[in-house]
Amino acid sequence: MHTSHLIESQIDILNRELAGVRWPTYGAFALAAVVWGVALVLPFGWGAVQWAMLVFALTLHSSLSHEILHGGFFRSTRANGWLGAFQPGLFVPYLRFRALHLAHHQDADLTDPYDDPESAYLDPRVWERLPVLARMVLGFNNTLLGRVTVGPVIGMADFLRGDLRRIAKGQTDVMLHWLAHLPGVVITLWLVSMSSVPLWLYLSACYGAMSVLRIRTFLEHRAHERSAGRSVVIEDRGILAFLFLNNNFHAVHHAHPQVAWYHLPALYRSGRDKFLLGNQDYVYRSYAQIIVQYFLRAKDPVAHPLWQPKDD
Incomplete structure (x- = not known):
């Protein structure tokens, strides 16, 4: 009876997503834009407030970009692409993010050091x-403190190195993704130059937003024999859950990637036992629990504990 109720709930949510207008998503997008814009127009002397506002807006915008690539704004992939192309966070082109993240959604490859582009594990x-x-640096990066301090540098260095290698091998799509990113970078830097926000402060806010996002990705996935057991649930409904657009219900998102962020908590509640059975009870109560538990302690080894070469 419970399973039947869960299936009916899922179908109802999916049908509403196909037919409805996603007002909460538009509202979150407007909030991010307003906070970002107000931060830029504040007068000189408000640097600390501007920095905090920019980190908030840029973090939320990154989460909205994730929603965009899953079709969360328009039914047209092209329209979503145009909306996502402007990335005030500067560092990650939307089209690269889209390509890599959709590859990450091949759940059979989750955490694979080679086939999962978002894996934190090494061969x-x-x-x-x-x-x-x-090894010392990467070991520190596997603590939460390391992930939010040096994590963005390590992640971006690996990301850029991989894309430069692909471009050198003649993957023109990667080059085009970066070229499509440049107009948004130019517009963002021009707007910042017209504001009271120094460039160094804006760039540090971009870094700060990446650091906040590392809290979300820190333990989203774990090594596990079963693909369903690799995605976490964090039963948090606070400010971080909002900034991450409920991606803390990550096992639910991987099971139903087209479901809008604001339906994920209800979908989880309607089938909590089933989701936790599927992910082998990979669950935490809150981000506070995670911060206390892993601030200075690694959750995982850097080397994938279960990975075997494909030809073995």
């Missing part, structure tokens, strides 16, 4: 060959 053989200093 154990690569890990063994790393210099001691690199």
